[in-house]
Amino acid sequence: MIPHPTLYAFAGCRVFLAATAAFVSALAAVAETQLENAGAALDFEDSDIVVSKAGDPILRLISIRFDYHDPISMRLVSRDESSLILEALYPSAVEFNNDPNDQTPRPATIEIREVPGGFRIHSSPTWADQCTLVLQDLGDHFFGLSEPLQPDNQKSPDLRGSSIRVEVASEGQSIVENYASAMSSFYLSSFGYGAFFDTFARGRYDLAVNGANRIHHDTGELDWYLFFGDDGVEVHRHYFALIGDPKPLPLWGLGPVAWRDQNDGGSKEILGDISRMSDLRIPLTSWFVDRPYSDGHHAWSEMNFSKSFAHPKKWIQTIREDFGLEFMTWTSTAMFGSERFPKHLAGAFTYLDLSHPETVEQFQSELAKKQYAHGVKGHKMDRADEVFPLYEHWHDRSIGPAERRNRYVYLFTKVHHEALQEAWGDDQVNFARAGIHRAQPYLSALWGGDPRSNWQGLQSNIANGIRCSFMGFPVWGTDVGGYLGEGFIDEELYIRWLQAGSVNGLFEIKLDGAGGDGEDRMPWRYGKRLQSAFRTVCEERMSMLPYLYSISHNARETGAVMQPMAYRHLDDPRTYAIWDQFYFGPNILVAPVLEKAVKRSVYFPAGTWIDFDDPSQRLLIDTPQRIEVDAPLGKLPRWIKANSILVTGDVYQGNAKRWQDRREPRLTIKAFPGIEGESCLFEYIDPFDENAKKRITLERSENKVRVTAPSIACPVTVEIYDPAENGKPVAFSLEGPIDVSWELR
Template sequence: MTANPLLRSCALIGLLGAGVFQSALARDYIEHSLDGDVLNLKLSDAQVTLTPLNDSSIEVHYQREGIKQLPSFAIASTEHADVDTNLEETPKELIFELDGLTAVIQKSPFSIQYLRDEEPLIREESGFFATETIRGFRFTLDEDEKLIGGGQRVLGMDRRGKRLPLYNRAHYGYTTESEQMYFSLPAVMSSKKYVLLFDNSAAGHMDLGASREDLLQFEAMAGRTAYIVVAGKTYPKLIENYVDVTGKQPLPPRWALGNFASRFGYRSEQEVRDTVDKFAEEDFPLDAVVLDLYWFGPDIKGHMGNLDWDRNTFPQPQKMMADFKERGINTILVTEPFILTTSKRWDEAVENNALAKDLAGEPKRFDFYFGNTGLVDVFSEDAGDWFWSIYDGLLQQGVGGWWGDLGEPEVHPADTVHKIGMADEVHNGYGHTWAQLLHDKQTARYPERRPFIMMRAGFPGSQRYGMIPWTGDVAREWGGLKPQVELALQMSLLGFGYTHSDLGGFAGGEEFDRELYIRWLQYGVFQPVYRPHAQDHIASEPVFHDRKTRDITREFVKLRYRLLPYNYTLAFENSQSGLPLMRPLFFTDESNPDLIDYKDAYLWGNDFLVAPVTDAGIDEVTVKLPGGVWFDYWSDELYSGSDAEVEVDLETIPVLVRAGAFIPTIDDITTTRDYTSKHLTLDYYAHPTAVESEGYVYEDDGKTVDAFQRDRYTKLQFAAKRDADGIQFHFDREGGGYQGEPAERSISLNIHNWNMANSTIAVGDQPLEILDRERDFQRATQGAWLDKRNNQLRVKFQWSNQPLTLTVSH
């Protein structure tokens, strides 16, 4: 990238002084007009359109004659919702007011400042600029402002002071430092609770106070000259406003939250079958098997682009996938957008006008690691139709989901001509458009099927196409594990709530490191997708390791499945509001700016606090606490204050539960297809500080598209209120229900931190017997037992889905 002369000019502009640059770009207001709620401005050197996208978001699009514009990739809908606006004019200003965001437009010299409830958020410095080779924007930054964003980088949570390349590029074998990776995002989230997004897919940079500490500068060599400002009063509300603009992630199939068998790669049908059998033999739940590139060829090189089964090694793929489906196991295939000239489809791709062109208008050919190749032009309708026809055929054979690899694209010569522009104009929009192609065509063809689309590169808004990103070819060492929380949080805060890592690490590794492997798989229970994956000289699957490794990891994989009610509810919340599954600690304590920098622990949903163990030989971990009281999930030990010293052994990592939380679990199952809440366990963490609390479980059949909107769901709602006499629990149910829902549920309520022997319990107005012995309690269908050893009151009762009150008095 640094060899590109246009990007070198970007860097030079980043070093220009503000005075020189502003004098070159001084502009004045001439006139304005309103088109509904859209404000159009005529300036001395450009046209500017301010389009409200919701009550707290505005798109600002500068256009100047002679500067090519591309369509928006980031905005979800071309038809924005009606927004109430108010426009006031003074001799010096225009004030364009939305309910949650105000643009104050200075007429001369022209600039725009943004406020939320009269609080200044961000202001254009010289604003829009454009030369023959570069275009972009400049904004001022406050002295104490922190900035999250830029996508996948290993730089620390606050990216202030960094200059970030914007060019999706693979970083093989990365560890604790990386300035440029697979998935760059031209967007930042500020500690002042705004998001600034540059809707431009071209190669460029974001300078976040590196060249001048009070300046944020976006630079691109081409592309759309537009930015979007989003505001919110809280971080969750800010994210909700942001995904309202860029699109919400659809709820994936429930099996996406299960355990995956995956490696680079399975070389035959028999090897895949043997692997699936090994998971069953070793009593590991399993929901998916992922086939890497050997499904279409016997070697790494020379076969990419075949996009069809190698029948020598996979003689009966349809039967194999059908057999797996009978067992509740889905098959995911890797595909790449490169069609090698040695592949079986090269001539077909050329005939169907599916490939990007060279400057002479012929299919562009170039060499990369896998061979001499062309690149599918996903921006072309002809190419999309051809590419989709192959995917559709595989879906009809029984494929369950897609793994789109190398979609940065990994190699993308600058002289490649796409339907809508040159390679460097659209590079960062390539993976985004590939995902859109798969999502839109699959949902049109199979409207009742939730897509599964895993890809490693995209653009802001790619989440609306169901994109599930991972963090690329991480090194299989402790340094590879260390940055995974940072990477996931950075992506999740800007819409990509399913960002996850190759559990165990992917690249390299001389020999199996049991401790590292176990620690990575333990962390995986509390990340969005559970997929161990690696180069196959060391097995990525836990079933092929020693007994101790199997025994420890088996319990964590089973815990992942027991937590399905909790995890699927997080997925539902993400589909409704964009709230990430993994959340930074500053969500809980927004008044503590230091927590923004903290990347050693995170919240899994609202009620778990997780700190992965990322060093060898650790028996104690210091965990920052975001206020409140927390319980150790394994021992019930209590923690409060600013830090917790949590003891661990090889069988545990620090997992804490918020006081007042309801943690729902189900009995062990072998595949998510067998999910049922007929027997539902609720662990409630009682504490005097938790006076009132509530929670819920969202359920549907795990596969119906838009189940919530179609009223084919159930919400099981729980609430607790504590007073001097005890705790009163309320249970309720909402929704039209779903096929297979239990008509009645057996509830096991475990009240932690409760040791009062004189308690009385009533379900409604009916007393519940407190049994003397654990054995009698285990045999009973309802009743209670005081577990004095563990300081818990255990209660069983039947719930027929009607409103119910349970009272524990002392």
């Protein structure tokens, strides 16, 4: 008997309905375990936590270990629109409680929640002391974590295949580095995400080692953030939204700052140095004095100005009023044997216990009375990373040895910032060699430790700075000329170090050898060539203050001042190992010469690149490539990409008041048009209009270029660089709102 066609249709309908039901059920299961945020999807899949972008997995977390144990099981227990709650069971604690009959699994609740820009994974089982994340190696590359050149002194910032310790400790570093000490539990992946383990507990990161990535911290609390973006700027934007905006610098903190390691001649020597620099017409904006300048242990512990620096209010006032410079001092919370504060930590340096409120209050009070009252407006902050005692009891007993080194550095920064803020508001600067995540809102800048005064020291220190940018410290600076070794250095090395330092966020110039060895490197000890190069570099830095001021205040949005190549080009593997060139802010590509040479190889991304010194010279790069460029001794290789705005000007005199007539600030907006249809903007921070944000836009439509901006609180010149004009700008002098158009030829 042949079945009726209707029966076939009915049977097929049943099969179809069953398949549809299974499909709908599968979709529901996915929906129950998936979160979507910031262009990424997170799914709980077969006990793994998988994160994807555009359908491709970028992270697979295969185990969350507490006390080194994998979970026995993990299941989804609830979810809402923005979170998943998982329950995990771990092996019993029989090895710890000595009860062989206790086989009760230990539970842990794991919450995964959407946060701005990404996800937070959190768990805090009361029984745990250690946390390890195990991720499958998916082939990505990693950047950040450590300013020291871990491992093996490698200059490349690419940490794939590396094991990295995350704990601020200068002891045991290689001889090349000498106290480059900043650390962070933040790393950036080439797959377009940043990971931040929010703890001060020491950590170890094994990245692409034996087929996996392992993230370990000596804490029982898991507090791990994932942020997503197409480049480091976007990822850091979300990161800063969590930890707070980085601390901006005043104009004077961004200009050239100079100092000696030791001032045996006291205040007279400082005034003499500033006077002779001014006689050479080398512009500066600030000066600082390093230790020793005080009384007490290690010529510091009294925190005052000693006899050779007597009457500080008078000579600091001279520095400010007669020379136009601000003045800073060396500080530390190490007292080197003195125990005159309420609570010290035992050890060779007798550090202050910064968890003890009365000790902090006295330290801040003495800074105010002994320094700020005389006009000191900032500090070079030293130590906190050296010979640090781990096992002395802190006033705050909740802070155990595993987190003391890192937390101390955070407190060290915060305590100084609070004291300066109380005295000067935002008109102050603090920079430290020791750094840790979450210190960014309280720290103006990092300085890169004590590099050796040779080519290797210069190279390694710039590599240190590149790593700090990946870690999320926007402003970093080298000791120009180096710290350890000779005072008087080779002229070519000196010039190249000045050039490289001038494109750091912090530009500080060391004018003698370590410990005042009698060999200084004051420019008057050299010939006219060095003096001219010194002057030119400092003049150019002064002209960049409007640009630097804006990106310092906009660091949450614009990212680091020194932007590594991979930071901007995560999708280009050829950038991952580059440490010797970078973007100086968003608009300038720089390639300082870091060896004895007059040529160097530069990696150019695709685009049109305009020579900074000679805009008539343009490179049209169709595909990213390396090109050897000329770099004679007087030239710092720099390029501006087409479709960019560069804001420069004469906005701060400093000691130039000694040889320049009093002049009102002037701003120059330099516009470099792109191709038809391209546009860009630069958010200018106006220091003469209560730091108002003013959007400057550049647009090209067909052959017309238009530059617009609101009123700026000083006279403005707009320069449009038309390629047909052979590098000569078309200039417009304006006041009031800006709206300039130009027909390209």
